[in-house]
């Protein structure tokens with residue numbers, strides 16, 4: 001099979017940009033540290049259930065968490081006992097589509113069998129409360145992970161009517177600084193947690209004398225329909241330089257999913273250079289269901305400065321739709337078929353992989369990626385047996401994964417374009433393609449994004465947690 005080489009660069013020109021629809025990040029508490037305990041004969045909320053919920057659920061299931069209902073108090077939680085037992089047994093909650101038996105990631109949220117059994121037992125016993133004085137301390141959820149930011153940039157407020165759902169927006173957040181500035185962390189903080197579903201943000205880096213006014217142009221536009229529309233959309237947002245050329249775009253500098261934390265790497269890894277004139281480009285922000293009230297979301301971006309220049313800036317490449325190597329055989333998915341595709345890329349120098357992001361839309365059924373070493377060994381990267389459009393994390397490894405030069409990275413996807421796929425946006429099923437990188441959720445994509453560093457001795461021993 002033909003294999004193309006890839007130019008290694010973290011920066012893509014904006015004009016060549018694949019506007020990606022959905023992406024994600026990482027979060028919470030590792031499976032490995034959980035020991036298997038025996039479920040007591042009788043369980044209750046305060047002693048047995050609350051600790052599980054506080055560890056695994058309330059990061060989203062709390063007032064202004066990512067979900068619409070809270071599990072903080074006994075009163076809140078008891079009515080959900082039956083559905084909690086069901087969704088945890090089916091491993092639908094907590095949402096973590098990656099198979100933890102294939103590879104483990106930083107902050108993965110996966111229940112142990114003990115925890116699942118306790119929730120089942122609690123529902124079976126009629127959700128008893130237990131001794132009030134045994135209630136564990138309420139968990140704390142600071143809005144920022146890194147303390148007080150040096151700069152806060154508000155995102156233009158966005159209004160949504162009651163009962164509206166699924167808005168995909170392109171949003172520009174411009175800024176100007178007195179000088180080019182180093183930053184260690186860029187954090188997206190949602191205003192209305194239960195409607196901001198996911199956010200994928202890039203940084204637009206202007207050369208100072210090429211752009212007179214970064215604030216010109218629109219701030220928010222609705223997702224356009226096709227790639228011809230993207231160019232128009234970028235013009236509406238006022239993204240091009242004064243002479244019409246495009247500035248450099250650094251991808252995926254700020255991502256967000258409910259319950260996920262910002263991409264913090266250990267000292268010496270990552271970091272950003274904010275140019276004097278720049279903008280964050282959210283392509284996109286996905287707002288979910290509003291519920292019964294009108295909502296105005298005012299999210300913001302926290303930026304933490306540092307004196308240290310990024311000495312090992314994170315780099316990125318991408319396989320598949322609009323990536324360095326194509327999707328094979330093609331992305332034409334005929335109605336009433338299940339289609340397998342793949343994308344392969346040879347790595348020409350040793351790399352240390354930090355984070356990976358598989359990406360498909362609604363017809364996605366499963367996803368798998370691994371690397372084949374020159375000696376034939378396999379390095380596992382990720383397996384998602386049951387694709388979930390709503391939970392597309394940027395998965396960060398616990399330790400960097402070394403992939404030696406000469407290896408081939410393989411990503412494999414399966415798409416289900418039959419009626420059996422409950423997420424199929426069309427009934428009856430239609431011919432679906434990737435439309436050269438359309439942004440519509442109803443078109444398809446197959447992408448595998450890898451962020452990495454050029455390999456350095458000892459990288460694979462360095463903890464990213």
Ligand code: HEC
Nearest residue numbers: 056057060066067068069080083084087093094095258259
């Ligand atoms: C990363 C965020 C997140 C975490 C962690 C999480 N949930 Fe959820 N959960 C959601 C969202 C979002 C929904 C969808 C409904 C909504 O928007 O409120 C949901 C839905 C549910 C539902 C309703 C399912 C249905 O369709 O009826 C239950 C029950 C549930 N979660 C239980 C749990 C339990 C128990 C845990 C912990 C073991 C947990 N969740 C952890 C985000 C989360």
